[in-house]
Amino acid sequence: MDIAKLGEFGLIDHLTKGHENKNASTVYGVGDDCAVMHYPDKEVLVTTDMLMEGVHFDLTYIDLQHLGYKSAMVNISDIFAMNGTPRQMVVSLALSKRFKVEDIDEFYKGLRMACDKWGVDIVGGDTTSSYTGLAISITCIGEANKEDIVYRSGAKETDLICVTGDLGGAYMGLQLLEREKAVYYGQVEDIRKKIAEAKRDGDTAKVSALNEELANMRNFQPDFAGKEYLLQRQLQPEARGDIIAKLREAGIRPTAMMDISDGLSSELMHICEQSHCGCRVYEKNIPIDYQTAVMAEEFNMNLTTCAMNGGEDYELLFTVPIGDHAKIEEMEGVKQIGYITQENLGKFLITRDGQEFELKAQGWNPLKD
Amino acid sequence: MDIAKLGEFGLIDHLTKGHENKNASTVYGVGDDCAVMHYPDKEVLVTTDMLMEGVHFDLTYIDLQHLGYKSAMVNISDIFAMNGTPRQMVVSLALSKRFKVEDIDEFYKGLRMACDKWGVDIVGGDTTSSYTGLAISITCIGEANKEDIVYRSGAKETDLICVTGDLGGAYMGLQLLEREKAVYYGQVEDIRKKIAEAKRDGDTAKVSALNEELANMRNFQPDFAGKEYLLQRQLQPEARGDIIAKLREAGIRPTAMMDISDGLSSELMHICEQSHCGCRVYEKNIPIDYQTAVMAEEFNMNLTTCAMNGGEDYELLFTVPIGDHAKIEEMEGVKQIGYITQENLGKFLITRDGQEFELKAQGWNPLKD
Numbered sequence: 001m002d003i004a005k006l007g008e009f010g011l012i013d014h015l016t017k018g019h020e021n022k023n024a025s026t027v028y029g030v031g032d033d034c035a036v037m038h039y040p041d042k043e044v045l046v047t048t049d050m051l052m053e054g055v056h057f058d059l060t061y062i063d064l065q066h067l068g069y070k071s072a073m074v075n076i077s078d079i080f081a082m083n084g085t086p087r088q089m090v091v092s093l094a095l096s097k098r099f100k101v102e103d104i105d106e107f108y109k110g111l112r113m114a115c116d117k118w119g120v121d122i123v124g125g126d127t128t129s130s131y132t133g134l135a136i137s138i139t140c141i142g143e144a145n146k147e148d149i150v151y152r153s154g155a156k157e158t159d160l161i162c163v164t165g166d167l168g169g170a171y172m173g174l175q176l177l178e179r180e181k182a183v184y185y186g187q188v189e190d191i192r193k194k195i196a197e198a199k200r201d202g203d204t205a206k207v208s209a210l211n212e213e214l215a216n217m218r219n220f221q222p223d224f225a226g227k228e229y230l231l232q233r234q235l236q237p238e239a240r241g242d243i244i245a246k247l248r249e250a251g252i253r254p255t256a257m258m259d260i261s262d263g264l265s266s267e268l269m270h271i272c273e274q275s276h277c278g279c280r281v282y283e284k285n286i287p288i289d290y291q292t293a294v295m296a297e298e299f300n301m302n303l304t305t306c307a308m309n310g311g312e313d314y315e316l317l318f319t320v321p322i323g324d325h326a327k328i329e330e331m332e333g334v335k336q337i338g339y340i341t342q343e344n345l346g347k348f349l350i351t352r353d354g355q356e357f358e359l360k361a362q363g364w365n366p367l368k369d
Numbered sequence: 370m371d372i373a374k375l376g377e378f379g380l381i382d383h384l385t386k387g388h389e390n391k392n393a394s395t396v397y398g399v400g401d402d403c404a405v406m407h408y409p410d411k412e413v414l415v416t417t418d419m420l421m422e423g424v425h426f427d428l429t430y431i432d433l434q435h436l437g438y439k440s441a442m443v444n445i446s447d448i449f450a451m452n453g454t455p456r457q458m459v460v461s462l463a464l465s466k467r468f469k470v471e472d473i474d475e476f477y478k479g480l481r482m483a484c485d486k487w488g489v490d491i492v493g494g495d496t497t498s499s500y501t502g503l504a505i506s507i508t509c510i511g512e513a514n515k516e517d518i519v520y521r522s523g524a525k526e527t528d529l530i531c532v533t534g535d536l537g538g539a540y541m542g543l544q545l546l547e548r549e550k551a552v553y554y555g556q557v558e559d560i561r562k563k564i565a566e567a568k569r570d571g572d573t574a575k576v577s578a579l580n581e582e583l584a585n586m587r588n589f590q591p592d593f594a595g596k597e598y599l600l601q602r603q604l605q606p607e608a609r610g611d612i613i614a615k616l617r618e619a620g621i622r623p624t625a626m627m628d629i630s631d632g633l634s635s636e637l638m639h640i641c642e643q644s645h646c647g648c649r650v651y652e653k654n655i656p657i658d659y660q661t662a663v664m665a666e667e668f669n670m671n672l673t674t675c676a677m678n679g680g681e682d683y684e685l686l687f688t689v690p691i692g693d694h695a696k697i698e699e700m701e702g703v704k705q706i707g708y709i710t711q712e713n714l715g716k717f718l719i720t721r722d723g724q725e726f727e728l729k730a731q732g733w734n735p736l737k738d
């Protein structure tokens with residue numbers, strides 16, 4: 001159905017109908033000039049992210065449901081990264097004419113899956129048109145007790161550096177998707193060339209056969225066998241609220257924390273700079289899934305570089321006092337990768353063969369080519 | 370300077386350096402995964418707006434400073450429309466490559482002017498690139514006492530309907546800008562045609578004279594004499610926090626309120642639908658500036674239609690108990706335009722000659738052509 005037919009308010013009704021707010025802090029959701037919230041005993045956390053078609057996502061390989069899911073998760077991840085609990089979300093979309101109501105439904109399906117997973121209410125937003133691609137802007141609101149909030153600036157000398165899950169997978173997933181996209185367009189291009197030749201030769205039978213072949217390319221099945229995990233890392237990242245809960249249960253309060261969206265190297269530098277300290281991280285301790293390793297091999301890429309600089313894993317990077325070493329050691333899904341030093345000792349990666357390399361932020365720069 | 374040269378974090382530093390947060394409710398601003406706020410005694414209000422180049426603004430006639438100012442004001446206006454006080458803002462920008470650091474400085478200059486006017490702290494955001502135009506997404510956070518919040522749903526039978534300022538000016542300003550843009554491109558087109566002719570005739574002297582004329586078109590001065598107010602209405606709207614303060618001083622609490630962004634007709638219908646009531650508004654009472662009237666005459670447009678359906682005035686529409694009539698009567702900048710009725714009596718405009726016309730929302734539909 002055409003979105004214009006529903007209109008902005010019809011679309012809002014359509015998207016919100018039948019959805020109840022779940023949080024006591026949500027006083028009033030969609031339908032007025034503002035959403036209203038109530039946070040008498042907590043600090044309010046606010047984070048925002050903007051995702052642009054062609055820059056942050058490519059609709060040739062992410063469907064709208066996954067895109068909705070991911071858009072919500074990356075914002076939810078920022079609330080967890082402050083040791084908070086996500087509660088509300090406002091969602092703005094700018095849509096070009098090619099989108100139908102059914103497309104927005106798909107997007108919202110994914111969005112709601114992510115929000116339902118973490119108990120987040122969608123309380124407002126803005127829906128408008130765009131002359132070009134799809135633009136998504138999400139603001140997520142959360143809460144935390146004042147004393148629980150973890151900033152990037154609290155790391156202290158001797159603190160242990162920890163990461164959750166494994167790294168580099170989302171980046172390898174992207175490489176894989178880009179490769180299959182290139183394969184697909186390569187094959188389409190080949191068929192088109194053959195059609196041109198057949199036309200020149202006046203071979204109408206061949207032209208029609210090739211046109212059929214071209215039409216069948218719609219059913220193109222990329223070769224993802226054995227690589228499902230990498231796709232999932234790229235297309236369906238998970239915010240690590242599970243680890244936040246585990247840390248709380250274990251009585252561990254990180255001294256500094258952030259989520260890994262631009263790459264471990266870049267995020268480590270943020271923590272060190274804001275905490276005025278240095279660090280030593282060990283290559284051998286960086287958690288990497290075997291599929292990531294296999295794929296790096298296949299692409300002839302340096303695995304550690306992928307894990308250090310590949311973005312979008314949305315794992316947590318945090319530091320804890322050295323006294324928590326034993327507790328962290330037995331915690332599933334968390335790996336100790338190094339320790340915090342005095343600032344004047346610099347920021348270094350220690351390779352397997354004992355060499356020291358100064359950390360550089362080669363993370364994704366969204367403002368560069 | 371190239372934005373890529375600064376990088377995302379360099380740009381953030383550049384934009385935030387030297388700016389202190391002013392509000393006690395702002396605990397932590399730019400620089401971590403989230404901003405942190407503290408609202409122990411108030412309700413928290415959140416509103417968001419997305420502005421897309423080509424859809425919401427045209428950089429051929431709005432400069433970046435005005436655009437920044439307007440982007441902030443339209444969000445601040447939504448907080449006032451709930452009878453709240455704006456406090457924080459997060460600002461996301463997606464920029465295509467043609468923008469330089471100097472452009473972003475201009476945008477922020479306007480943004481900060483608007484924020485400083487109403488004591489709003491810029492506490493975060495996201496800056497990224499865009500393949501096409503400029504996309505702006507702003508979320509504004511405000512506060513209100515629970516008992517002070519005014520929703521759209523509180524209007525009661527016999528309540529007076531009031532509007533602030535005057536209506537239709539922003540819309541006429543847009544018409545004026547569109548006209549001058551057409552004049553400009555018409556002249557450019559004419560010169561280009563003459564150049565093509567002169568080239569065909571081999572008249573190189575004429576070609577060079579015409580090229581000079583074309584270059585001088587950069588200094589094109591549109592004819593805005595006597596119409597400055599309309600331009601200001603379109604390019605530099607003001608959120609009516611002054612009226613919110615006046616109402617508070619006078620001890621008046623509106624029963625329903627919203628800001629007029631899509632046009633009076635459309636907004637009246639929202640209030641009536643959400644309050645389950647009808648209304649009668651009087652054409653003769655609708656406040657219109659004389660420049661708006663002159664311009665409508667010039668464009669051969671129906672003035673009342675412009676005032677009822679022209680958007681972007683960002684004035685306040687509100688209802689008050691009939692007992693406040695005398696107080697409102699003496700309040701400068703507020704006009705009583707009609708009254709609320711029972712729902713079954715419908716929503717009507719009473720023309721100067723006593724005819725009744727049913728209200729229709731012909732306001733701007735951002736999802737339509």
